[in-house]
Amino acid sequence: MTDIRYLAPPTLDEAVRAFAAAQGAARILAGGTDLLVQMRNGMARPGTIIDIKKIPEMTSISEAADGSFWVGAAVSGAVLAEHPRFGTVWPGVLEAINLIGSTQVQGRASAGGNLCHGSPAADSVPAMVAAGAVLTIAGPNGRRTLPVEAFPAGPGRTNLAAGEILVGFTLPARPAGSGDAYLRMIPRTEMDIAVVGVGVSLTMAGGVVTAARVGLGAAAPTVLLVADAAKALVGSKLDDAAINAAAAACSAACKPIDDKRGTIVYRTKVAAVLLKRAAAIAADRAQGRA
C-alpha cells in the first residue's frame, strides 16, 4: 500500500491549496459513502484524502434575508431533513436527497457528493436542476458559479476543472405560490437506484403556471434540464393538453441505455409518466393543497 495522507483543513483556502498541491492525486471526502467504497474495491487510490467537514461553509445550511438557501456541499441528508425551514420551502429537493440510501447512509451522504459522483441516476440532481440551484465552485483561480445542470459531463464525469472543489448550492428565493416534487421509478420500495427520476418545480398564480423547471435523471448520460417540458407547462392551467405535451417532451429528451434495471423503451415511457405525477404533486404544493 502506498502512503496515504489524511487532511482535515479548517478553511476552504487551505483545502483548495492542498487539493491543488496534490495534482490530481487527492480525493475530497464528504460523507464517504461513495469514496470509501471506491477505495475498498480499488477504483480509487488517492494519495491524499481531504476531509472537508471541518470547513463551516461546506457543512452549513442558511436562509438569506431574500429567501434563498445555502446548502454546503457536505451537508448530510439527515441534517438537511432536520432543518426547520428547508423542507417546507423545498420539499421536492429534500425528498430527493432523502431517497439516497439507508438511514445510515443519510447520516453521512451529501447532495454535494451525490452530484460530484457523477451518476446519471443520482436522485438529488434532477430535483436540484428543477429548483434552479446554482453551484459555488472554488479553485486555484478563485471562485465561480455554475448552474447545476451544467455540472455533469457524463457518467462519472463532471465539469470541475483541475484543482476545483464544489463548495455548495444556492437555491433561489422562492416566489409565493411555488412548489416542487421529485419522483423516481424503482422496482422495489426502498434502497435502490433510480430507473428514471423526474424533478418538477412550479410557480403558480390563480391556477396558472407562471414558471416551471423540469429535471430528468437516469434517462441520458447526464441528468438533463428539459426546457421543452417546462415551456409546455408555463401559461397553462395544467390541463391535459399541457401535461401531455410536457410528458412528451420528457420522453423526447430521453437518450437512455438498456440495462438490467430498465430498457430504453421502458425508461422513455416512464419518464412521461413520472413527469405527470411529479407535476401534479408540485402543483398541489404550489397551491397549498399538500
Added chain:
Amino acid sequence: MAKLHVTTTINGEPTEFLCDPSQSMLDVLRNTLGLTGSKEGCGTGDCGSCSITLDGRLTCSCLVLAAEVGGREITTIEGMAQGDELHPLQQKFLEMAALQCGICTPGVLMAARALLEKNPDPTETEVRFWLAGNLCRCTGYDKIVRAVLETAAEMRSAA
C-alpha cells in the same frame, strides 16, 4: 507509513488509538480495539451490520475513516447494555426470538435504538423504512419489526 494518533470517546470512555489514514472505523473497532460486536457484512454500507452512532448520528462504521473520529463521541453495541442489564430492545429481541444467526443483530439493535430515541411511537411502516439499511437473511424481518414495535410500546408505558 505514518500512523495517525486519534483521541476519541467510545461508549463514554476516553479512548486513544493509532490507525492508518485509510483504515475504516469498523476495522479499528474490531481489530485494534477488540470491540467485535460491530460486524462486517458487506463493507460497502449496504447491510448495516456495522452500525454505530457518531455524535449521536446512526452511520455505518465501514463508511467512516477512523481518522475522522478525533474528538467525537462514538457508541457501539458494546455500550448498549448497562452492565448486566440489557437494553429493553435487547431483552425484547431475546423474548420474541427476533434473531437467528445473530450477525445482523448488533446493527439492527443500534438502528432500532436510534429510531426509538427520535420517534418513541413509530408505525410499522416507519420501522420498516428506518431499518431498510439493515439486511437480515434469517428472520424475514417480521419478528424484528414486531419486537421493535413491542419495545416501543413498553418503553412508552414505562416512561
